[in-house]
Structure formats: structure tokens, C-alpha cells
Amino acid sequence: MLFRLFQLPAIVYFILAPLALAAGVGLMVYENGRDSERAAALSHDAPAMVEPAEVTSEDSGNDFNEVTVRAQVDPMNTIEMIRTKRGSERGRTLFAPLYPADAADFSGTALAVMEISGKVSDEDLGQFYVEDGAAGPILVLNGVLEGGINGDANDALAENVTLATGYKTIKSFVNGREVDLKSSGMGSTFLILGLILAAIVGGFGYFRKRREDANRAAEEAYYAEQAEG
Numbered sequence: 001m002l003f004r005l006f007q008l009p010a011i012v013y014f015i016l017a018p019l020a021l022a023a024g025v026g027l028m029v030y031e032n033g034r035d036s037e038r039a040a041a042l043s044h045d046a047p048a049m050v051e052p053a054e055v056t057s058e059d060s061g062n063d064f065n066e067v068t069v070r071a072q073v074d075p076m077n078t079i080e081m082i083r084t085k086r087g088s089e090r091g092r093t094l095f096a097p098l099y100p101a102d103a104a105d106f107s108g109t110a111l112a113v114m115e116i117s118g119k120v121s122d123e124d125l126g127q128f129y130v131e132d133g134a135a136g137p138i139l140v141l142n143g144v145l146e147g148g149i150n151g152d153a154n155d156a157l158a159e160n161v162t163l164a165t166g167y168k169t170i171k172s173f174v175n176g177r178e179v180d181l182k183s184s185g186m187g188s189t190f191l192i193l194g195l196i197l198a199a200i201v202g203g204f205g206y207f208r209k210r211r212e213d214a215n216r217a218a219e220e221a222y223y224a225e226q227a228e229g
Contacts (some may be wrong), residue, residue, distance in 0.1 A: 010212055013205025017198045024194010032187040037064040042181050046142050052098050052111035055145065057148070057169050064181065067145045069170055070135040071098035073108040073114065079156040080120070094120045095156040098141075098170070105135045109164045113153045114141055115171050124174050143172035143180075 040063035049068045076095040083087060094117075097110035116124070128139035146169040153169060173180040 008208075010205045010209035013201050013208060017202035017205060020201055021194050021198035024191050024197070027190035027194070028187040031184060031190060034064070034185065035183040035185070038181045038183060040064070041066050042178065046177060049140060050132060051100055053100060055112060055170075065145045066143070066181070067170060068140065068142045069098070069112065070130070070138065070140050071112065071114075072099055072103050072136050072138050074110070074136055074161070076136075077106070077157060077160050081156045091117070092119060093117050093152060093156075095153045096160045098139075099135070100134060101138050103133065103135055107157075109162050110157070110167065111164050112145075112167055113150065113157065113163070113169045114175055115141075115146075115150070115153065115169050117171075120174065124142050127174075128172065141170050141172045142177055143170045145170055166227055174212050 043063075046068050047066055049070050052069060052071045055067060055069060074097045078094065080092055081095045082092045084090060093115060096114040097106070098112040098114055099106060099108065099110055125139075128141055129137050130140050131138050150169045154163070157163060
């Protein structure tokens with residue numbers, strides 16, 4: 001398959017080169033926009049604290065869709081999903097169902113899900129704790145609100161937890177608001193990668209074109225010689 005990729009006509013590479021550049025520019029614009037939202041969020045305090053039931057849409061957050069939620073968490077159904085490939089760990093994510101802070105038990109519907117990527121220690125989770133609720137610990141979570149269905153959360157929790165229709169996922173800031181909202185700086189990286197890839201593909205197309213021209217000239221010379229003979 002890879003060998004065939006290098007055997008394409010030159011015109012294909014001349015088409016792919018500007019597409020690679022356009023992709024780099026597009027990703028740069030997108031990431032720079034997100035960095036602007038991060039900067040806007042850091043320009044003021046975190047949003048006011050709300051209950052899970054008040055998180056009704058993606059517009060509940062402020063800049064960068066940031067929210068602060070006070071909720072009761074079910075520790076018995078908090079699941080850490082570990083992804084592996086060929087026996088090696090490729091990443092892990094913690095999912096925890098969130099209920100109203102005044103819930104008497106966890107028999108009802110989880111209104112939201114806490115999500116934390118990477119290894120999480122008890123100390124990491126302890127920073128969110130504020131008091132004990134009737135059924136479990138009450139946490140105050142500051143993070144980014146994600147809308148839509150979270151397939152990984154469904155896979156991790158749906159067997160033992162009833163998730164509300166249209167529940168939201170809160171990607172909590174583990175390292176602190178200032179750190180987790182800092183600029184990624186990836187915009188310029190995407191642009192550079194796009195430029196490099198475009199140059200490589202365009203350069204390969206140029207050499208393919210020269211080879212095609214040389215082969216064509218050789219064929220024409222051969223047939224001309226045959227015709228003369």
C-alpha cells in the first residue's frame with residue numbers, strides 16, 4: 001500500500017501539496033481561536049457555581065465553555081478506562097457519574113459525568129472535595145463542558161449507571177485553572193507541519209513529473225527510431 005502511494009501520477013502530488021498546506025492553515029486558525037477563548041476565560045474569574053441540573057446546554061459555560069459545578073459523586077461506580085495496544089498502555093481516562101448535591105442516594109439518573117484524562121491520584125481527586133453528602137462525597141468541579149454523547153463514558157458507566165438523556169461531560173481541571181487553560185501554542189506548529197508536508201509532497205511530485213517526462217521522451221525516441229527503421 002505504501003509503495004503504491006509513491007507510484008501515483010505527478011498531478012496527484014501537485015493536488016495533494018496545496019491540500020496539505022490548506023489543512024495546516026485550517027488547523028492553525030482553529031487552534032488560535034481556541035487559544036483566544038482560553039485567554040478570554042483567564043481574563044476573569046471562573047464562572048459562578050451551579051448544580052448539575054442547571055447545566056442544560058453547551059452555552060451554560062463562559063469563554064471556552066468553562067463551568068463550575070457542585071455535585072455529588074458515586075465513588076462505587078467511578079471507572080478508570082485504560083486503553084492498550086499490543087499489550088502497552090496508550091492512555092487512561094477516569095469517568096465518574098454526577099448527581100445533585102442533595103441526592104439521598106444514587107438510584108436516580110446521573111445528570112452529568114466527570115472526565116479526567118491521564119493518571120489520577122487520590123490527592124488529585126481530593127482537591128475537589130468540599131463535604132460529605134447523603135450518599136457520597138460532594139465535589140466542586142471547575143472544567144470544560146462538553147456537549148453531546150460521550151461514547152467512552154457510555155462504555156464505562158452505562159452498565160451500572162442510568163445516564164440522563166443529553167447528559168453533559170465535565171472535563172475537570174486537575175492541574176489548576178491557570179495551567180489547564182494556558183495557551184497550547186499549537187497553531188504555529190500545525191502551520192509549520194502543513195508547510196513541511198506540502199513541500200515534501202510537492203517536491204516528490206516534481207521529481208515524479210521529471211521522471212514521467214524522461215520516460216515519455218524515451219518512449220517517443222524509441223518509436224521514432226522504430227518508424228525510421
